[in-house]
Amino acid sequence: MLSGAVRLTGWRRTGGGWVVEGVLPEDYPLKGQCEDNKTKPCQRGEQLFADGKHLTRVMSLAELKPGTFYGDYRTNTVYVGDDPTGHVIEMSRTQTAIDKSAENVTVTGLTVERFASRPQAGALQVGPGWKVTANEVRWNHAVGIMVIEGDRAQLSRNTVTDNGQLGIGQYKSAGVRITANLVTRNNTDGFWIADWESGGIKSTRSSGEVSGNDIVANRGIGMWSDIAEYDRRITGNRIRDNAADGIRYEISYAGVIDQNVVERNGFGTGRGSGGSLWDGGGINVNTSTDVQVRGNLIKDNRNALSIQSRTRGDGPRGTYVLRNVLVEGNLVVMTDASSTLGVVENKRSPAQPGAITFRRNSYQVTGSQDRFAYGGKSLTWPEWQQKGFDQDSVTS
Incomplete structure (x- = not known):
């Protein structure tokens, strides 16, 4: 086992809690977007554990109560709300x-836990050609496993759980296999759920395969490809019960999203999010080119499928634009009365004719039938087909 925590001793009673002094690191630059964007608790890396149980950080001494801790970096003191006598209190310290x-390098069979990794950094940092197999990576502050400029890396059969920001990250790494x-x-640890690298897996400016994974109950997006991804394949995953989108493919190129089970995602977003198609869906394709969404089961998500056209500037393979998107052969189940599916566009970047093709899909819709959207309007199934979509698809 590799642990980044140190045991804290020398506690004394004070006011409404217990305190220990001189254990925090020197102050350091803070970054990261938190769900609470006022007090920003997610930006601090040092976390406390009582007999192995993760305590919740509060941002003032007045908020201290059982199950919480407060770190005062100005006075270098740590407070807990429970009597530490007879208990093992540990603080994540090593990054x-x-x-x-x-x-x-091959990394296998390890437990990696309780590291004070900084936002966007991993407790386990992976380089080119690494094989990371059958490890348990848990309770680290930011990212569990982070592949940085790690071409050809392979991550397989790992359990990546309860990390503070994100399970697995990939940045500027080509041909990586996450299986x-x-x-x-x-x-x-309270990172922004809707739109800042929190949740299951996020990849940026990279390529490769994400297949056969269980991506479940993360407080954020399940699988997110964002910014100049290319030749990305997301296939055969089971993506369930994540707080935001199940899969988001954003301002990228040449992606295949196929044979995934995408269920019950999108019901846990908070700050800056709502229930419209602009806020995503089980699968969200945002201003991307040459994307295929095919053969997936998309079931009972907050919204089923959101195709978005926005103004997003230029990338390394040309302007980010919604073009050549194929949605084919999917089974889409919409039971929730507010769930919808369709295309949304901003005024400066309307989708061009022929940019999106829906064909050979099957829909099961419960309740009202105006569950499709295009041109700023809610549409019934016949109206959706009149717009040229799903001419050879069926609904029930």
Whole structure:
């Protein structure tokens, strides 16, 4: 086991809690977007554990209560709301368990826990050609496993759970394979759920395969490809009960999203989010080119499928634009009365004719039938087909 925590001793009673002094690091620059964007508790890396149980950070001494802790970096003191006598109180202190200082490294069979990783950084940092297999990576402050400039890395059969920000991250890494992992219950430390790298897996400016994973009950997006992704395949995953989108493919190119089970996602967003198609769906394709969404089961998400056209500027393979998107052969089940599916556009970036094709899909819709959207309007099934979509599809 690799642990980034140190045991805290020397507690004394004070006011409404117990305090220990001189255990915090020197103050450091803060970053990261938190769900609470006023007090910003997610930006601090040091977390406390009482007999292995994760305590909740509060941002003032007045908020201290059982099950919580407060770190005062100005006076270098830590307070807890429960009597620590007879208990093991640990604080995550070390930032990184293993760094990417070499190529072609194998990491297997380890438990990596309680590291004070900084936002967007991993407790386990993965480099080129690494094989990371059958590890348990848990209760680290920011990202559990982070692949940075790690071309050809392989992550398989890992359990990545209860990390503070994100389960797995990938940045500027080509040909990476992320397969057969369990990624669950990540974003324990209050990062922004709707739109800042929290939740299951996020990849940026990279390529490769994400397949056969269980991505379940993360407080954020299940699988997010964002910014200049290319040649990305998201296939055969089970993506369930994540707080935001199940899958989001955003301002990227050449992606295939196929044979996934995408269920019950999108019901847990908070700040800056609502229930419209602008806020996403089980699958969300946002201002991307050459994307295929095919053969998926998309069932009982807050919204089923959101195709978005926005003004997003230029990327390395041309302007980010919604073009050549194919939605084919999916089974879409919409039981929730407010769930919908369709295309939304901003005024400066309307989808061009022929940019989106829906064909050979099957829909099961419960309740009102105006559950499709295009051109700023809610549409019934016949009206949706009159717009040229799903001419050879069926609904029931």
